[in-house]
């Protein structure tokens with residue numbers, strides 16, 4: 281049936297330029313909308329200026345950093361073993377492990393040389409299963425550290441009528457079908473991702489274990505930018521954040537996919553086509569907030585410091601964002617985060633916060649990423665609301681997002697003092713010690729207030745926590761509590777924080 285989206289666009293004067301911007305690197309510079317784009321760029325540049333002048337440490341983040349490019353060692357990566365479980369999936373069933381997942385990564389021969397930097401951070405040769413699907417045979421020898429590749433079937437016979445997108449969407453949409461038709465043994469889940477998606481596979485495995493792979497599931501996350509959800513869909517698993525399709529659903533999907541791709545010929549993205557075809561089967565997306573499409577521009581700091589209460593599953597668009605850690609390049613930053621993740625996968629980016637009432641301090645920990653110290657009392661709801669250090673994806677606007685944000689003040693006396701993850705000792709039995717330090721050199725404008733003076737004497741935080749039991753996600757969700765231990769910082773300027781499960785009647789409530 282023909283779709284009337286061109287009519288809709290004519291009726292809504294704002295839609296065309298949102299469409300224009302949805303693939304931001306394919307701007308049409310002869311369009312009359314160019315001025316709007318220019319305006320957006322100016323706003324973004326202004327924002328960046330403010331950002332850099334208040335985070336001057338970020339200026340040298342692009343400086344060469346040779347140690348950042350060393351290959352990541354996976355020595356601490358725990359091998360998965362088939363454990364007979366008695367959990368959600370049923371009694372006496374072999375638990376889903378990494379070997380049951382077949383990854384399908386949408387790539388292209390031309391860009392793989394760049395994109396493999398991200399994929400190879402999480403891909404474990406001979407452990408993870410799957411393929412990068414290319415548009416043509418690669419010209420260079422294929423790297424051993426990359427997932428094996430396959431060349432997609434020809435898709436010229438399919439219809440693609442989106443005026444703004446790329447035909448490759450058809451090819452990428454068919455990856456799930458081509459993967460299914462390989463007929464590989466013991467595949468329970470097909471997980472799709474982009475070539476610049478970083479998966480946190482241990483968390484992904486634990487997450488999929490919460491769902492019965494014998495039923496039809498479609499699991500993913502949406503876009504952070506409302507304009508993207510409007511232009512594409514609110515109800516799909518975004519391809520960059522990645523999504524998972526259970527075997528029985530894939531089996532039904534492949535039967536209708538080819539015809540369906542033609543029916544939704546005007547849809548821009550492969551993920552939108554997949555959602556539409558799954559919709560014909562009647563299966564909605566199961567939304568998991570740990571899949572991160574990362575449709576934002578600027579710094580991910582605010583978002584990652586107040587992560588939702590859910591395991592981290594994926595990150596995307598890292599080449600379009602400022603590096604996660606100041607003073608490190610993009611890839612080096614993700615390596616650092618993975619270093620923390622490997623010591624306690626479920627806990628990475630989990631937020632806990634608590635007060636030190638002897639000094640009226642608020643301390644917020646995003647485990648494995650940073651500690652934020654406010655030398656005054658901040659309400660819990662504010663601490664758990666992301667600081668807006670980013671703009672929307674398509675139009676680089678201040679809003680709206682699919683979650684609430686709070687303004688990051690430009691006044692030094694209203695901003696948190698930030699300490700970044702610097703190391704982890706995970707050798708303790710069932711426990712970790714992570715430490716967080718202020719970036720050097722600290723160039724940011726400082727607050728002259730007495731309370732900040734006391735805050736600045738803190739050189740770092742040492743945070744202890746028990747390994748997070750993945751079983752916690754099967755229970756009613758509750759943020760974990762923390763406490764600031766007294767004493768230590770008077771000696772060497774390091775404050776001790778302990779993260780633990782909350783007591784029955786505990787809350788983060790100021791006196």
Ligand SMILES: *[C@@H]1O[C@H](CO)[C@@H](O)[C@H](O)[C@H]1NC(C)=O
Pocket residue numbers: 405406
């Ligand atoms: C993966 O397995 C193949 C075949 O068994 C072997 O030749 C290769 O060295 C292995 N690669 C790694 C990184 O273990």
Ligand SMILES: *[C@@H]1O[C@H](CO)[C@@H](O)[C@H](O)[C@H]1NC(C)=O
Pocket residue numbers: 637638639640
């Ligand atoms: C903390 O704040 C409360 C309320 O503003 C105040 O009464 C108290 O004296 C403060 N305590 C310290 C140690 O500053």
Ligand SMILES: *[C@@H]1O[C@H](CO)[C@@H](O)[C@H](O)[C@H]1NC(C)=O
Pocket residue numbers: 705713715742768769772774775776
């Ligand atoms: C904090 O952790 C670091 C790194 O393990 C350690 O050297 C230091 O002694 C610890 N500081 C305190 C006060 O425990």
